[in-house]
Amino acid sequence: MNIEPLSIRRVTTVPEYILQSRWPCSVRGNTLVDTDVSDIVRSVREMGDKAIIQYTKKFDGLDISDRIRVSDEEIANAYASVDQNAIDAIRESKKRLARHCSVGLERLQYGVSIEGVGIRNAIAPLRSVGCYIPGGSASYPSSVVMAVVPAVVAGVQRVVICTPPGLGGTINPLTLVASDICGATEIYRVGGAQAISALAYGSQSISPVDKIVGPGNRYVTAAKRLVSIDVPVDMPAGPSELLVIADKSANPRLVALDLISQAEHDQDAKAILVTDSASLADGVISFLQDIIPSLPRSETILQSLNENGLVYVCPSLIEGFEFVNQYAPEHVEIMTVNARLDADKITTAGLVLVGGYSPVAASDYCLGVNHVLPTGGYGNAYSQLSISDFIRTYSVVECSKEGLRKVSERVKVLSECEGLPGHGSATDGRFTK
Numbered sequence: 001m002n003i004e005p006l007s008i009r010r011v012t013t014v015p016e017y018i019l020q021s022r023w024p025c026s027v028r029g030n031t032l033v034d035t036d037v038s039d040i041v042r043s044v045r046e047m048g049d050k051a052i053i054q055y056t057k058k059f060d061g062l063d064i065s066d067r068i069r070v071s072d073e074e075i076a077n078a079y080a081s082v083d084q085n086a087i088d089a090i091r092e093s094k095k096r097l098a099r100h101c102s103v104g105l106e107r108l109q110y111g112v113s114i115e116g117v118g119i120r121n122a123i124a125p126l127r128s129v130g131c132y133i134p135g136g137s138a139s140y141p142s143s144v145v146m147a148v149v150p151a152v153v154a155g156v157q158r159v160v161i162c163t164p165p166g167l168g169g170t171i172n173p174l175t176l177v178a179s180d181i182c183g184a185t186e187i188y189r190v191g192g193a194q195a196i197s198a199l200a201y202g203s204q205s206i207s208p209v210d211k212i213v214g215p216g217n218r219y220v221t222a223a224k225r226l227v228s229i230d231v232p233v234d235m236p237a238g239p240s241e242l243l244v245i246a247d248k249s250a251n252p253r254l255v256a257l258d259l260i261s262q263a264e265h266d267q268d269a270k271a272i273l274v275t276d277s278a279s280l281a282d283g284v285i286s287f288l289q290d291i292i293p294s295l296p297r298s299e300t301i302l303q304s305l306n307e308n309g310l311v312y313v314c315p316s317l318i319e320g321f322e323f324v325n326q327y328a329p330e331h332v333e334i335m336t337v338n339a340r341l342d343a344d345k346i347t348t349a350g351l352v353l354v355g356g357y358s359p360v361a362a363s364d365y366c367l368g369v370n371h372v373l374p375t376g377g378y379g380n381a382y383s384q385l386s387i388s389d390f391i392r393t394y395s396v397v398e399c400s401k402e403g404l405r406k407v408s409e410r411v412k413v414l415s416e417c418e419g420l421p422g423h424g425s426a427t428d429g430r431f432t433k
Contacts, residue, residue, distance in 0.1 A: 022377030048203035116403020130199030164191025252283030
């Protein structure tokens with residue numbers, strides 16, 4: 001097989017367009033995509049199942065007229081098609097993420113006392129969530145784990161999955177098994193913008209949800225952005241990204257393997273090395289050149305690295321870390337002598353992985369962290385999908401008589417400043433006849 005040679009860009013100064021393409025500098029949205037998606041969302045909102053069926057015929061070539069919802073029998077039968085090792089791996093991934101989420105849930109419940117005023121931070125789960133899981137010809141059970149487990153741990157009673165149908169209208173058995181293991185309550189063979197619209201506004205078969213989460217292609221992302229006017233969504237999510245920042249102590253073979261693991265996602269994935277060591281850069285590029293031609297997804301890897309990859313040999317790691325925080329990548333791996341201390345220098349990444357034994361590939365599956373993360377520079381403003389996305393918090397306050405007396409004069413002053421004297425009177429009234 002003839003494949004193009006590796007021509008990953010190697011630079012000593014960062015090209016201006018690299019950062020200009022990131023949020024908040026970049027212009028978001030595609031006019032043609034947004035127009036198409038707007039039409040789809042409107043049609044599903046107006047016609048419900050009829051529009052869902054029409055768009056599934058158009059985009060997937062399938063008639064799902066009488067089988068929009070996946071049956072319990074299909075889910076039960078899926079287990080026979082899945083290897084026990086895969087089932088065990090899904091359960092392990094679920095267990096680790098659930099543990100992480102449970103601790104986070106506990107920490108969100110706290111109380112404070114301020115001079116006679118008791119404040120308790122209380123939590124309540126959302127009533128329902130919709131989880132979009134990419135599918136079609138592929139299977140992403142790990143995405144099921146990442147979207148469903150936090151919702152179930154949070155106590156969400158209705159956890160809905162929408163995923164595109166594959167050959168013959170079937171859903172990949174791994175997706176069904178993962179959905180069952182993790183606790184999803186409904187599964188629908190609907191993908192694309194039509195799925196997002198159905199989750200947001202409902203149809204005859206799919207009741208609307210309170211929030212939509214999960215990754216997807218540009219049409220799914222555009223639909224999420226559009227419906228977010230009415231229904232909360234998690235975050236904008238685009239092609240996957242990895243930035244490795246390393247010094248001369250790093251193993252070039254491991255750095256190269258991690259860049260490959262990112263580039264094999266698809267041609268739009270971004271894999272970047274930032275280092276102050278020219279010799280490390282040489283070693284990584286040399287290893288990439290040697291190994292890529294023999295890899296199963298060599299064409300995709302080469303396309304990704306040649307179009308979106310970057311090796312930045314910076315003057316020092318100080319400049320390197322400055323670039324990392326400007327770029328705000330989805331994943332950052334730190335392979336430096338002082339990796340643990342250097343981790344505190346990263347403030348905008350979706351996920352920070354410390355040391356040579358914390359590869360991004362493992363974090364995608366079984367380290368106990370969520371792999372639904374902000375991309376495209378949105379790490380400047382958004383966080384990873386977490387237990388917080390599936391609950392709402394509110395305060396419960398109890399004030400003693402003396403506690404209220406201590407603030408009553410302040411309340412009166414401030415209420416008069418704002419021209420709302422009734423506030424002061426409502427407070428003073430507790431102490432006067």
